[in-house]
Amino acid sequence: MKFIDRLVERKVASFQSEIMQKYYEEVEDMYLKMRGWRHDYRHHIQVMKVHAANGEHEAVENYLDMLDDDLTNVETVIKTGNKMADAILNSKLSIARKNDIRVKAEAKIPVSLTVSELDLCIVISNLLDNAIDACKELPEEERLIRVYMEMKGNYLYLSVANTASGTKKKHFKSTKGEGHGFGIMRIDGIVEKYNGYITRASEEGAFTTEVLLPQ
Helix, strand or coil, X not given: CHHHHHHHHHHHHHHHHHHHHHHHHHHHHXXXXXXXXXXXXXXXXXXXXXXXXXXXXXXXXXXXXXXXHHXXXXXXXXXXXXXXXXXXXXXXXXXXXXXCCEEEEEECCCCCCCCCHHXXXXXXXXXXXXXXXXXXXXXXXXXXXXXXXXXXXXXXXXEEEEECCCCCCCCCCCCCCHHHHXXXXXXHHHHHHCCXXXXXXXXXXXXXXXXXXXX
């Protein structure tokens, strides 16, 4: 039994390390793009000044449209009030946009949490990874993820909903391999660790997970 416990502990440690490394790589990619955009800011201004001086108003409008599209891909779209949650959410939602997935998100965390940064990272990362993977199986026009986070009394409430293929289900399990299935187990384990609550609902063309974690 002790051997099995140690084996499980090593697998958990390996999984946590993998998740954190993946998360940091995603955040670094997002920050590099933001720094690159700022670095090119003066160049963009000079280009538009030249167009304006030449009376090329249509060229200015086109350039502004291009910059608007470019900035949308790198800007921070969510400010929850919690730095770790901000980094995780914006990193994952940046990946969603890269996969042509529409995102509707609203998140506010006005208080500090007792949930550790690692546990928060694992829960949010896995929920959004699953939502992104499910959306990628759909035509682009049907891809949508909704994220909602707020404090409900003494609990952090997190809801992640996504469009999905298939019909309504009563039982849920990963279809993406052992690693992903273990990720779902980790979410459930963290919710149990903090005496929280989790519900999953599958309807025709949609899947929703709701989590409550004590403050």
